[in-house]
Amino acid sequence: MTIVGHLINGEVRTDAARTQDVFNPATGLATKQVALAAKETVEEAIAAAQAAYPAWRNTPTGKRAQVMYRFKALLEQHADKICEMIGDEHGKISHDAAGELQRGIENVEYACGIAELLKGEHSRNVGPGIDSWSEFQPLGVVAGITPFNFPAMVPLWMYPMAIACGNTFVLKPSERDPSSTLFIAQLLQEAGLPDGVMNVVNGDKEAVDVLLSDERIKAVSFVGSTPIAEYIYSTANANGKRCQALGGAKNHAIVMPDADMDNAVNQLLGAAFGSSGERCMALSVAVAVGDAAADALVAKMKEAMKPLKVGSATDSSNDFGPVITRQHQQKVVGYIDSAEQDGATVVVDGRNPQVEGFEDGFFVGATLIDGVTSEMTSYQEEIFGPVLQVVRVDSMEAAMQLINDHEYGNGTCIFTRDGEAARYFSDNIEVGMVGINVPLPVPVSYHSFGGWKRSLFGDLHAYGPDAVRFYTKRKTITQRWPSSGVREGVSFSFPS
Ligand code: NAD
Numbered sequence: 001m002t003i004v005g006h007l008i009n010g011e012v013r014t015d016a017a018r019t020q021d022v023f024n025p026a027t028g029l030a031t032k033q034v035a036l037a038a039k040e041t042v043e044e045a046i047a048a049a050q051a052a053y054p055a056w057r058n059t060p061t062g063k064r065a066q067v068m069y070r071f072k073a074l075l076e077q078h079a080d081k082i083c084e085m086i087g088d089e090h091g092k093i094s095h096d097a098a099g100e101l102q103r104g105i106e107n108v109e110y111a112c113g114i115a116e117l118l119k120g121e122h123s124r125n126v127g128p129g130i131d132s133w134s135e136f137q138p139l140g141v142v143a144g145i146t147p148f149n150f151p152a153m154v155p156l157w158m159y160p161m162a163i164a165c166g167n168t169f170v171l172k173p174s175e176r177d178p179s180s181t182l183f184i185a186q187l188l189q190e191a192g193l194p195d196g197v198m199n200v201v202n203g204d205k206e207a208v209d210v211l212l213s214d215e216r217i218k219a220v221s222f223v224g225s226t227p228i229a230e231y232i233y234s235t236a237n238a239n240g241k242r243c244q245a246l247g248g249a250k251n252h253a254i255v256m257p258d259a260d261m262d263n264a265v266n267q268l269l270g271a272a273f274g275s276s277g278e279r280c281m282a283l284s285v286a287v288a289v290g291d292a293a294a295d296a297l298v299a300k301m302k303e304a305m306k307p308l309k310v311g312s313a314t315d316s317s318n319d320f321g322p323v324i325t326r327q328h329q330q331k332v333v334g335y336i337d338s339a340e341q342d343g344a345t346v347v348v349d350g351r352n353p354q355v356e357g358f359e360d361g362f363f364v365g366a367t368l369i370d371g372v373t374s375e376m377t378s379y380q381e382e383i384f385g386p387v388l389q390v391v392r393v394d395s396m397e398a399a400m401q402l403i404n405d406h407e408y409g410n411g412t413c414i415f416t417r418d419g420e421a422a423r424y425f426s427d428n429i430e431v432g433m434v435g436i437n438v439p440l441p442v443p444v445s446y447h448s449f450g451g452w453k454r455s456l457f458g459d460l461h462a463y464g465p466d467a468v469r470f471y472t473k474r475k476t477i478t479q480r481w482p483s484s485g486v487r488e489g490v491s492f493s494f495p496s
Contacts, residue, residue, distance in 0.1 A: 004034045004178045006041060006202055007185050009048035010195030015041045020175055020204070025091040025322040026312035028360035032089075034178045037203035042170070042210040045199040049141040049168035050216050052196030057138050057166045059194075061115045064164050070191035071160070072108045075101065078187060082180050086151055087313030089177035091321035091362070092275050094313065097152075104156030106445035107463050114164035117468045127495070130480045136472035138166030139218040139242070143211040145232065147224040148174035148324050149278045149384075151181045157449065158221045159188075161467040163197060167218075170199045172211060176324055178202050212236050219470065221462065222246065223280075225382075226408070226454050233457035244458035244470055246450060248382040249410030252285040252391075253439065254399045254425070257293045259415035263437070265300045267415070271439035272388035273308060273366045276320045280455075281411040281433070281440045284383060285372070287391045287399040294392045298347060298370050301388070305348050308366045310386070311355050322362040323385055329362040332385030336367055339378035339389065344371045350386060374402060382408070396421060404430040410451030413439050432456065 004022065005014035014035050021030035083097035122133040144158040151174060159169045173181040185200045201207050211217055212235045219242035222232040226247035236243035255264050271283040288294035311318035323329050333351050340346050350365025364385050372379050372389040379389060393399045403412055413435035414425045422436045432451040435441035443449050443464065450461030460466040
């Protein structure tokens with residue numbers, strides 16, 4: 001069976017003291033194995049990145065950008081192959097995989113502008129004959145640890161900008177769908193990156209713990225679930241590293257009584273069930289304001305969900321694919337069971353979808369649950385499956401209170417025609433990314449991405465302008481060239 005390996009110092013290797021099966025989630029069959037890096041392998045990758053750093057740091061910014069331009073062209077050239085790899089291991093349908101890749105490429109495009117982004121700040125004559133400027137220098141070797149749900153896009157949030165800034169990189173992707181991530185890193189190598197600048201180690205906690213403790217790693221970017229994000233953040237910080245750790249989510253959409261209900265339903269369908277709900281920005285709770293809005297929403301959703309097709313990534317007419325593992329399928333079904341046991345009504349039940357020819361796949365059908373309340377476990381925890389829960393409230397204030405009280409604060413949306421209500425919402429909601437009639441307000445590549453509360457640990461968001469700051473450290477230089485023959489007197493006062 002093929003073993004998906006590592007990329008270290010420009011070479012693909014399969015050091016595999018331990019391996020793990022990689023499944024096609026539509027068939028339920030193990031199709032490959034992934035090598036799980038031991039400590040020594042991760043240390044080799046770090047050493048390669050460390051050795052490549054001095055020359056890469058001093059490579060002119062324009063030349064670093066040229067590698068990114070070539071990388072972008074290669075990503076576009078190989079888009080179909082990448083989407084197929086994502087489909088085989090993640091299960092998402094090709095149109096969805098293409099969207100993921102496009103959003104990833106946009107981060108490469110942003111990194112192409114690195115010369116402009118790194119210009120720094122300059123002030124002339126801050127004192128008599130004294131000039132001062134701030135420049136942004138790379139950190140050294142930095143690491144990324146990424147989740148299964150966007151094997152192309154989320155790594156591309158990190159390393160193009162880190163590398164364009166002059167750092168070298170060690171990426172530890174998800175071990176559940178590693179092939180597209182490794183292939184994309186090889187394309188970057190092919191784009192002309194010197195050996196050792198970009199390294200990939202596949203693995204699990206053992207590999208991650210090396211990245212968190214090795215003193216050569218200066219910063220860690222993490223995206224994944226909240227318990228792991230918290231662990232990564234506290235461990236990296238305790239070891240003196242800069243860290244940003246993006247975690248899980250529970251994204252609410254408020255449906256106001258004045259909303260265009262047909263539009264809201266269309267938007268909710270894609271945002272709740274697209275990619276099987278396995279998106280950190282998926283809308284998983286619809287908060288309907290007033291019973292009339294709630295009844296209309298539930299009735300229209302029920303009707304609109306009838307033609308939805310769950311199935312294999314190989315059929316592009318499917319709306320969404322399987323979830324990632326058998327264990328995760330059981331977990332999602334367990335949440336639907338628990339909502340029902342807690343007194344909610346399962347209006348559309350996706351617990352036993354029939355997918356002809358794929359009977360052993362990890363499928364969950366689109367599910368709609370009404371009458372959910374904030375005490376229920378299914379409301380409090382992230383389900384990460386194709387499940388939309390409806391909570392009924394009687395005012396916009398109550399809807400906002402619900403969202404503000406939730407431990408997560410990644411994304412949210414309001415469906416309304418009332419501009420005043422929308423403005424009040426965006427001003428006062430305790431969430432990092434807000435949509436006004438936009439269900440998935442994922443920021444474009446030249447803004448930054450991040451949630452609030454327990455959806456992000458750290459100060460700086462991912463990609464965009466924050467990434468330039470995250471992957472560099474500021475140095476401020478103050479300079480005077482005294483005229484020949486002029487001597488300053490001694491002064492013990494603070495310079496002013
Ligand atoms: P995960 O937390 O299980 O894994 C993420 C990464 O951490 C993987 O590389 C994994 O190998 C590693 N890891 C897992 N357990 C570890 C441990 N005990 N110690 C050290 N490392 C460990 O997440 P996942 O299931 O791959 O991804 C889904 C989660 O990611 C969801 O919670 C989703 O909301 C979240 N997510 C968040 C964002 C965001 O931007 N906020 C984006 C995408 C996904």
